[in-house]
Amino acid sequence: MNSIFKSTYKKALTKAYKSNLSKLWLLGGVIAVFTSSCKKTDYLDINAADRPSLGAHISFVNARPVNVGIQFWAYTTQVTKTAVAINAKSDYLDTQFGDVQINFTEGTNTSYKASRQFGNSATFTSTGGPNGPIANYYHTVFAVKNAKATADSLILFYDDLSAPAAGKAKVRFVNLAPGTPNVDFGVAGQAALFTGTAYGRTGGSVLSGAGLNTWSLGPFVSVDAGTVNFAVTQTSDHSVVNITDNKLNNVVLAAGKIYTIYINGTPGSSAIGATILTHN
Template sequence: MKTTLKNFSKTTKIICALFAITLFLSACKKDWGDYSDSVTVAGIGFVHASPGTGALDFIVDNQKANSKDFTYTKDLGYFGAYPGTRLFGVTKKDSTKYLTTSSVALQSGIFYSAFVVDLLPAPKILIVQDDLTAPATGKAKIRFINLSPDAPALDLAIDGTATALVTAKAYKEASTFVSIDPSAGYTFQIKEGNSVTATLPSTKIEAGKIYTLWAKGLKSATDSTKFGLAILTNK
């Protein structure tokens, strides 16, 4: 089985020339000539969301996805992969021993995010589907994922706004993407009932872009793994 790893640019349409884009490809053919000049692929993003876990390697079909250190809260961006069933795995940096594996069925033309979640000695891989269809004109899109292992169900809100954007997301639950006005400086809040338990101040949200906000860390921690709110740009 031949596997090639390269980065994949962010786009909502991923029907691309096989030799003209950067792809994470796995195939049971003898050579690239067995394929047509174009292929519809899936997009995969990787995020390290396992607090207290050191640098990792993310493996897809026996090939390492990250060329640099994959450390806590790091987002590797998207790669491309042929559709079908792929074996995802996580190891400690430069190790060949899997901490966890997951068989993932990928659909052509669909984007996904793969989050490393839970804690050592048994981290897991959480797969969520990403809706990268363009926001309405003049709007952005955001979603919220609760990735704090010891947190209760959480709400996502904006400071100064009475109604929460997302409510009651338990651990490992993701909201759908919701439309939002752009702003040069939102203060996002995590709420537990009426109590604000974390904030992400001075956050720029741009029209036409798509974001994921995620609860990170441990409520029981006071170090670099403490509870908080992070953001990544999907597109």
């Protein structure tokens, strides 16, 4: 009887061991799959190769009335590798986002000509500046003269690069001509696209109040593609602002394209010129 009990007990123990071993292998497989899947989304792993990069995309523009190239920096990191010529822009470059100080240097000099902290304000204000660059979003930063043309400054705008409707282009207007009064901008002979645009502002921009959104500091509007003449007039009396280089006449707007048009001073004179930038 004792031998029968021992044999039966041994068989039961072996069966239980095999059953538990099978469960352990299954559990181990689940843990391995779970661990593998967690590893792919482990944002705390600094070596994770598939972790999406985080950076703001910024195009840098030299809109100062000084005929010398400049380099742009985020804190002490040089972002542009080629000097940006007067009235030219860089491609969209990956740049630090959030609370960031943007600077620029002139020519081969290493001292900053101007610096501005973006992202250190909880609200959009003319003095505190906009919130900082947004990760994986597109922006334009202008190097400019201040309103009295006595010192250099920087302005940041958010770029809505969503595609325009079929047969349309998108246009934004920026007044960067120091000393100019508020101006209206639009297609000649039609109702203005933007009215009352002050120096250092884009047409249709909002700095406070209801309706504030991420594009409010640099909104684009849709216009028909084709060849157009643009006009700039003073808001107060609708008199024409003379654009000396005639770059606003016979402007070809391609369907699907996105443009920023700005006016600014020209070197050595009080004349106002225009520049047209293409974003895509």
